Each structure stands twice: as C-alpha cells, then as structure tokens.
Amino acid sequence: MPNPTAAMLVIGDEILSGRTRDGNTHHLAGELTRIGVTLSEMRAVPDEAPRIIEALNALRERYDTVFTSGGIGPTHDDITADAVAAAFGVAISHRADAMALMQAHYDRQGMEFNEARKRMARIPDGATLIDNPVSIAPGFTLGNVHVMAGVPNVFQAMVATVLPTLTGGAPLLSQSLRVMRGEGEVAAPFGALAAEFPDLSMGSYPFQANGAYGTNLVIRGTDGAQVDAAMTRLAALFGE
Amino acid sequence: MPNPTAAMLVIGDEILSGRTRDGNTHHLAGELTRIGVTLSEMRAVPDEAPRIIEALNALRERYDTVFTSGGIGPTHDDITADAVAAAFGVAISHRADAMALMQAHYDRQGMEFNEARKRMARIPDGATLIDNPVSIAPGFTLGNVHVMAGVPNVFQAMVATVLPTLTGGAPLLSQSLRVMRGEGEVAAPFGALAAEFPDLSMGSYPFQANGAYGTNLVIRGTDGAQVDAAMTRLAALFGE
Structure with missing residues (x-):
C-alpha cells in the first residue's frame, strides 16, 4: 500500500518577494519522511484570498493531508483563516475557547487583549484548535487541512502537535x-x-x-x- | 501597468523528502524583485514526468515567465528536459551546438564525454541554450520557460544570464x-x-x-x- 500523501501551502508575500527564506517546508518534509507520509507537492502563494482559496482547494482535493504556514497573525495582511473558511464554504467567528485561552495569556502578561489580538481567535466553524505553546494564539484543523503559523518556532511546535494524529505509513x-x-x-x-x-x-x-x-x-x-x-x-x- | 509576472517550479525528490533545502527560489525571488518582475507563485514537484508536465503547463499558461530548477544532470533521475519537451509537444534530441561545447570541455579536462554526459546535450526542438559558465552543460529557454540547473551556483549563474533578457517593470x-x-x-x-x-x-x-x-x-x-x-x-x- 502506498504511503499517505501530503502537501504544503506556504502563504505570504514575504516569501515570494525574497524578503524571507521559507524554512518551514524543509522542516515539515523531514518530519513527514520520518513517519512515512509522502510530501508530494509544495506551493507558495501571496497574501491574496482568491489565490489561497484556489491553491487550498486544489491541494486538499488531491492529497490526504494539507499543511499551511503563514497569515494567521493579528495584522490586516493575515487573511489565511478567512480564506480557509471561504475555501470550505463555512462561517468564521471569534471562538469562545480560543478567546478564553488568549484572554488568560494576555492577563498573565499584563497586556491588553485588544481587537487586533482578538482577530487571532477567529476560527472557521467546525475546526479543532492546534495548541500553540510558544505564543498561545492557536492554529486549527479543518477537514484534512492543518493551518499553522509562519513563525518557524511556532510552526515547528504545531507540527509536533499534529504529527501524532496522522496515520503514517512505512518510514522512508x-x-x-x-x-x-x-x-x-x-x-x-x-x-x-x-x-x-x-x-x-x-x-x-x-x-x-x-x-x-x-x-x-x-x-x-x-x-x-x-x-x-x-x-x-x-x-x-x-x-x- | 502591473509588473510582469513569473513563477518558479522546483523539480526534485530531494526537496520534498527533506534531504535538500531549496535556496534557489529565495535567490530568484530577490533578483526578480530587483528588476520589477513579480514572483507570483512557486511550486515544488517530485521527479515524475506527469507531475512536471502538469505543473509546467499550468504555470506557463498563467504567468509571463516560468523558471525551473533541477533535473537536468546526466543521471537516470534527470528527466526535466524530456518532461519540458513533452509539455510543449516537441521532439528532443542531442543538439550539435551543445554537443560541441561539451565535447570541447571534456577534452580540455581529459575526461571522457560518455553517454551519460551526452544526455545533458539533449535539448527540446526550438529551444535556445542558456550558458553555464560553471560546469558547461547548458540550460535552455523554450517559449516562456527557462530551464535551469538545481545546483545553486549553476542556477545563480544561469539566472544572471537570463535576467537581462527579461522586460522588467518598475522595481519593487x-x-x-x-x-x-x-x-x-x-x-x-x-x-x-x-x-x-x-x-x-x-x-x-x-x-x-x-x-x-x-x-x-x-x-x-x-x-x-x-x-x-x-x-x-x-x-x-x-x-x-
């Protein structure tokens, strides 16, 4: 039986402009190989909703699992969660459990849980949260898509959380x-x-x-x- | 007027298995930004002809220019030139000018210009050669597609040759x-x-x-x- 397949979708103008060198794909590739999941394709697209939606729908249809990195922060250019909701045709809203854990985090830090930060608690309907032990704001899993942060240490922590939930094949x-x-x-x-x-x-x-x-x-x-x-x-x- | 667009197609199992970290996209991204060409998408696919053909045809249709890296060496897993010929529906054969410059190179080095090395002179019909000052075996341009080596210093030398032939827009x-x-x-x-x-x-x-x-x-x-x-x-x- 062939091994399960996966794809990686890197989201962000900073990758395609040459400002930032993507290292998340390389990390994910090594981790997937170790557990016997074949990384079959990688794409990088800019922070534009139609481009994210199109690529995500192509990849989630074709591969067993899709990972995304980037675009889930608090600023105006962080549009990944909305694009994922649109790709799946589901609603998106501030979610109570995400709000609660972020509120507690900012309270501990003595920082304001302002509107921008609350943006990071906007999660598509039906998703489950991916723990973020580094900076709290969660990723999420919807269907076969795992939506994760672009910041490398947060991305890696989220990969470590998600990997044990995957059914691997024979390690390569x-x-x-x-x-x-x-x-x-x-x-x-x-x-x-x-x-x-x-x-x-x-x-x-x-x-x-x-x-x-x-x-x-x-x-x-x-x-x-x-x-x-x-x-x-x-x-x-x-x-x- | 919007700037011209480009895409990058990275070809090779070694990228997706996590053995090698792609740095060519980052180099190309910086160079294109400098001359006012927008890198709009990047994909990485394995050394499998149907996957290369499909990705290449999708990208060359959509963007003004496409760059590929990888798969043009002398070994059995180097199938990029054949896949590009198939994508364009043209024949491929050992080309006289490429053969001549490689013959001269191996003569100078006192090395045998064997069958495997001759594979690197197989060029799709209608293509023009891209100079390789590092290790001689050329890349090639066919239509709006520039086919280049995966080895970083050769890739970079080929990018330097191709860039002045592109019509850039306003630098970003x-x-x-x-x-x-x-x-x-x-x-x-x-x-x-x-x-x-x-x-x-x-x-x-x-x-x-x-x-x-x-x-x-x-x-x-x-x-x-x-x-x-x-x-x-x-x-x-x-x-x-």
Missing part, C-alpha cells in the same frame, strides 16, 4: 554513499542499478570540494532489506 | 521599520495606514529578541514617493 529509509567522481562518470552504472530495484528511488547529487567533483548517491525506500541489498551493490560498484 | 521598493512592540499592539494603526495607501503592500513580521517581542513593519511599492510618504507616517506612529 535512506542511505547514501559519497564518491569523489563526477555525476557523469557514475551515471551509467548507477542508472543500471536503479533499474534493477524498481521499488526504490535512487538519486544523485553532485558537489564540488576543493576543486574536485564528487557525487552523493542516495537510495530511498520503505523496505529496509531492499535498501540494504542495493546499498551493498552500490558500495561494491563505487566504494573506494 | 521596500522600506522597513523595526519596532520593539508586539504585532498585536501595532496591528490597528498599521492596518489603518495600509488602508490609506491602497497601492502599497504593507506586511508585519514578528520576532523575539532577548525575550522581548518585536515586529518588523515593511512597506513595499513601485512608487518611491508613495513609499516615502507612507514611511514618514509610519515613523511618526511608531518611531522611538
């Missing part, structure tokens, strides 16, 4: 061999080996070190015995 | 103010300011420094006088 195992030969030199025997193991995925990633060409050869698969067998063959072909 | 100007107040505190006046300047894009990006909350307030736009005017107002609101 990966082994690699670093050889000091150019990709063009290893390509033919490596390709032949890949053809012998159709259930495994083999990739080659060139690098340069001290002016010399090298290649990292990576074998990935869910069947540990097959990965081991292919790795033994690879080492015999290229091991120094 | 950006100014920012760093304030040591939480996002929730600045949200209301910042949102009101944004509403006064509908032609500008204003975003807020929270951070923590030494346990205190702060926010970077960013104003972006193509009209320098408007950006300056908004920035003056912003400084009056929040300047310390």
Whole structure:
C-alpha cells in the first residue's frame, strides 16, 4: 500500500518577494519522511484570498493531508483563516475557547487583549484548535487541512502537535554513499542499478570540494532489506 | 501597468523528502524583485514526468515567465528536459551546438564525454541554450520557460544570464521599520495606514529578541514617493 500523501501551502508575500527564506517546508518534509507520509507537492502563494482559496482547494482535493504556514497573525495582511473558511464554504467567528485561552495569556502578561489580538481567535466553524505553546494564539484543523503559523518556532511546535494524529505509513529509509567522481562518470552504472530495484528511488547529487567533483548517491525506500541489498551493490560498484 | 509576472517550479525528490533545502527560489525571488518582475507563485514537484508536465503547463499558461530548477544532470533521475519537451509537444534530441561545447570541455579536462554526459546535450526542438559558465552543460529557454540547473551556483549563474533578457517593470521598493512592540499592539494603526495607501503592500513580521517581542513593519511599492510618504507616517506612529 502506498504511503499517505501530503502537501504544503506556504502563504505570504514575504516569501515570494525574497524578503524571507521559507524554512518551514524543509522542516515539515523531514518530519513527514520520518513517519512515512509522502510530501508530494509544495506551493507558495501571496497574501491574496482568491489565490489561497484556489491553491487550498486544489491541494486538499488531491492529497490526504494539507499543511499551511503563514497569515494567521493579528495584522490586516493575515487573511489565511478567512480564506480557509471561504475555501470550505463555512462561517468564521471569534471562538469562545480560543478567546478564553488568549484572554488568560494576555492577563498573565499584563497586556491588553485588544481587537487586533482578538482577530487571532477567529476560527472557521467546525475546526479543532492546534495548541500553540510558544505564543498561545492557536492554529486549527479543518477537514484534512492543518493551518499553522509562519513563525518557524511556532510552526515547528504545531507540527509536533499534529504529527501524532496522522496515520503514517512505512518510514522512508535512506542511505547514501559519497564518491569523489563526477555525476557523469557514475551515471551509467548507477542508472543500471536503479533499474534493477524498481521499488526504490535512487538519486544523485553532485558537489564540488576543493576543486574536485564528487557525487552523493542516495537510495530511498520503505523496505529496509531492499535498501540494504542495493546499498551493498552500490558500495561494491563505487566504494573506494 | 502591473509588473510582469513569473513563477518558479522546483523539480526534485530531494526537496520534498527533506534531504535538500531549496535556496534557489529565495535567490530568484530577490533578483526578480530587483528588476520589477513579480514572483507570483512557486511550486515544488517530485521527479515524475506527469507531475512536471502538469505543473509546467499550468504555470506557463498563467504567468509571463516560468523558471525551473533541477533535473537536468546526466543521471537516470534527470528527466526535466524530456518532461519540458513533452509539455510543449516537441521532439528532443542531442543538439550539435551543445554537443560541441561539451565535447570541447571534456577534452580540455581529459575526461571522457560518455553517454551519460551526452544526455545533458539533449535539448527540446526550438529551444535556445542558456550558458553555464560553471560546469558547461547548458540550460535552455523554450517559449516562456527557462530551464535551469538545481545546483545553486549553476542556477545563480544561469539566472544572471537570463535576467537581462527579461522586460522588467518598475522595481519593487521596500522600506522597513523595526519596532520593539508586539504585532498585536501595532496591528490597528498599521492596518489603518495600509488602508490609506491602497497601492502599497504593507506586511508585519514578528520576532523575539532577548525575550522581548518585536515586529518588523515593511512597506513595499513601485512608487518611491508613495513609499516615502507612507514611511514618514509610519515613523511618526511608531518611531522611538
């Protein structure tokens, strides 16, 4: 049985303008691989409701699970929650449980729970909250979509909360061999080996070190015995 | 007149598995912003022909220019050139000019120009080559699609070659103010300011420094006088 699939939707002008480099996708990718969920696609779109709605509807239809990052803060450009509600065709309002935990948080901090902050308690109908141990304002899950913050430490905390609720498949195992030969030199025997193991995925990633060409050869698969067998063959072909 | 639009398509299992963190999109985003081209969408897909073809056709139809990175090396998993040819419905073959420059390169290096390396001279019919000053094997442009290497220094060199051929618009100007107040505190006046300047894009990006909350307030736009005017107002609101 193939592993469950997932997609990531990164929301924010700051990613596409080059101001901010997205690192959330890389974090999520590693975590999903570890539990046997295949990250099948990633998209980044600007803070524009029609673009968020369109991408979200395309992805949630196609993949088992969708994660979003960004756009759930208190300012005018944080429109993700509204866009998600619109994508699902449900209403959105200030939710009592979210309001209560944020009120308690700001009371403890001696800060005003003002209108802008209350914006972060606006949650689409039917969603469940995702805990935010870092800065309290919650994410939420609606259907197969997990809506999370863009700030990396909050995103990572939310991923840690959501992951145990997912049904993973067989973890993707990966082994690699670093050889000091150019990709063009290893390509033919490596390709032949890949053809012998159709259930495994083999990739080659060139690098340069001290002016010399090298290649990292990576074998990935869910069947540990097959990965081991292919790795033994690879080492015999290229091991120094 | 709105600025020309672009999309980025990152191709490669290694990005989605979490092995490699994509940095090419961030580089391209910054370069496009500088010359007044709006990066409107980014997608990442695995090394699977149907997925590459589908994403490429969706993006090249919708945006003025599309950039791809990854999958143009010599190994069996490098299928981007074939997928691009299939997306455009054109043939692909070893091209004489690409073969000649690669032959000369490998002769100089005293390396064999073997079958795997010759794979990198397979170029779709009707394409023009993109120079690769780093490792010679060229990228190519077909229609509004620029197909480039995934290795970051090669990708960057190819971007530098392609950018002067694009017709940019007004460069996106950006100014920012760093304030040591939480996002929730600045949200209301910042949102009101944004509403006064509908032609500008204003975003807020929270951070923590030494346990205190702060926010970077960013104003972006193509009209320098408007950006300056908004920035003056912003400084009056929040300047310390």
